[in-house]
Amino acid sequence: MSDRESRFNEAGVPIGGATAGDFFALLKPRVMALAVFTAFVGLVAAPGVINPAVAVTAILAIALGAGAAGALNMWYDADIDAVMSRTSGRPIPSGRVMPGEALGFGLLLAMLSVMALGMLAGWLAASLLAFTIFFYIVVYTMWLKRSTPQNIVIGGAAGALPPVIGWAAAAGSVGMESFILFLIIFLWTPPHFWALALFKAGDYGAAGIPMMPNVAGEASTRKQILAYSLLLAPVGVAPWLFGFASGVYGLVSAALGAGFVWYAWKALASADAKMRNAKTLFAYSIIYLFAIFAVLLADSIAQRALAGG
Known part of the structure; x- marks a missing residue:
């Protein structure tokens, strides 16, 4: 029996009975x-x-x-x-x-x-x-x-x-276009998870996970969230700038990016409701990523239809 299995058994947790x-x-x-x-x-x-x-x-x-x-x-x-x-x-x-x-x-x-x-x-x-x-x-x-x-x-x-x-x-x-899609998610990940870590810092601390708020402090984390948001916003528009998405995508992605920066700024600037603003940013970050890829999907389908394939 492994150390992990024995640890849970010694803790008295019933093992087995898993369902699909x-x-x-x-x-x-x-x-x-x-x-x-x-x-x-x-x-x-x-x-x-x-x-x-x-x-x-x-x-x-x-x-x-x-x-x-x-x-x-x-x-x-x-x-x-x-x-x-x-x-x-x-x-x-x-x-x-x-x-x-x-x-x-x-x-x-x-x-x-x-x-x-x-x-x-x-x-x-x-x-x-x-x-x-x-x-x-x-x-x-x-x-x-x-x-x-x-x-x-x-x-x-x-x-x-x-x-x-x-x-x-x-x-x-793979090419430049796929790298841009990679970069959108890559730059989105830190502000998304650090927003979560701001209001779950106690959990991460108890588990011994060195998340940014637990190591660098909340103030530094909020500044880094804003910095990544400022990088993410223009990269989100890059599919239009590099010619594999339409102007409609460009406008929507720019608006979504501006919203991301706004919520990141609120999480930094509003001392009276920091945890609430961190939760709002976390929720918006999920909407942002889904929306920007959904618009790109619709845009790609429309372009294929117009091209006849």
Whole structure:
């Protein structure tokens, strides 16, 4: 029996009795849905025509890969999940799934997803998916997350790769356009998670996770949130500036970016309601990323229709 399993048994937590819903929860379905959505946008925005069956299979494989990363993350982080209020109910710390089961489940899904993507959509996309899983688990989860307040900054590369994988699955290559999509998510990640960390600092402190507010303090974190927001706003407009999105996308993305900067400024400047403003920024950041990719998706579909394919 592993140290992780014995730790939970010695704590008196009942082990076993997992349902299909528990294993689905291991996949981090909300995170998986975001990865799948941005990958789909990358696939549709890429040049060329892709076979619909291959496109569906590619998206399913990317979903499995994202779910595998979630399961492996939950396996490794079971000890800190157990002491954080927002994660203590997850399948492993609550005792519904044994750590070894989560590990095997995650590894199996990872292998299946990479092999399926490679055989049906190309090995470039499969290699990127394999690298994403490796980076998220080994580089971010096992190393950065517990060792540096820059964990989210560097580790954000894993969450930013799905649109690049989707692009590679459709086009068989990657280019400047897919890098811009990567950069949007990469720059979005720090202000998004640091806003969460501002009002969950106690949880992270109890778990020993060196999130920015716990290490550099709230004031420094709020300044860095604003700095990243100022970088993100123009990068969000870049698909129009570089010619692979229309002026409509440009206007909408500019408005969304201005809103992001506004909420980041409010979180910095309003001393009387800092936690409330941090929560508002966190909520808006989710809307921002979904909206900007949704508009790009609609724009790409419209451009394909106008071009007759």
